[in-house]
Amino acid sequence: MERALEARPRVDGEEFSRVALTAEAMDLLRQLWGRHGPLMFHQSGGCCDGSSPMCYPAGDFKTGDADVLLGTFDMNDVQGEPLGGIDFWMSVEQFAYWKHTHLTVDVVDGRGSGFSVEAPEGKRFLIRSELMG
Template sequence: MASNRLDAGVTLPGEDFSRVALTPAAVELLRLLWDRHGPLMFHQSGGCCDGSSPMCYPAGDFITGESDILLGLFDLSDGLRPEPLEFWMSREQFNYWSHTHLTVDVVPGRGSGFSVEAPEGKRFLIRSTLMDWPS
């Protein structure tokens, strides 16, 4: 499966594996959104409603702090997007999902009005799998 996804660069101290990836459909939509809105970021909270959906914002529009963890950095560069796309998660949510690998995918539908993909008639979605730990 690794060949059909884009894995994020590792950001957590002491780890040497990616915890989050993008499907090709997510990469395609993110490049379109980047062209319209400039650099982007994701934040995955543990809140209600769309709390299980990753929210995509223009970079810096969502203020992160001590209660958030930088889970990965995506390189969407194709000569046009030199900045990495950050994927943040609330520390509380990470405590629940620390044993899973997350893949950001795209599905038809309308997610939260705060996420930049909402007007596109698509929404980002997390698909999770348990991580295989080295023995």
């Protein structure tokens, strides 16, 4: 799994990226941006696809004190022109478990949750993790 884009760090006091995208995830996000406009991710610890990051139109999922902003992906279109940022949020509870890991958002075939915007595409986002050293 190759990381194509590292997120800009957003956790207070940190200067390293905690989350990245594969090239396949970037391609799908560009398509979804074209249909839905600006996007965001939220990774919860819930029961329904709790291990899958959920992708929403930006602002459709309300975040608050129970969430941590891990990073922002500064996305470009296929011509290299800036699209905008895609924030990656995680529940505080989930972050407590995953704080020592680097997360990479990838794409696989199959239907994920009906709430995530990629579901109708026959694709789903998933997290690949590795311990940070």
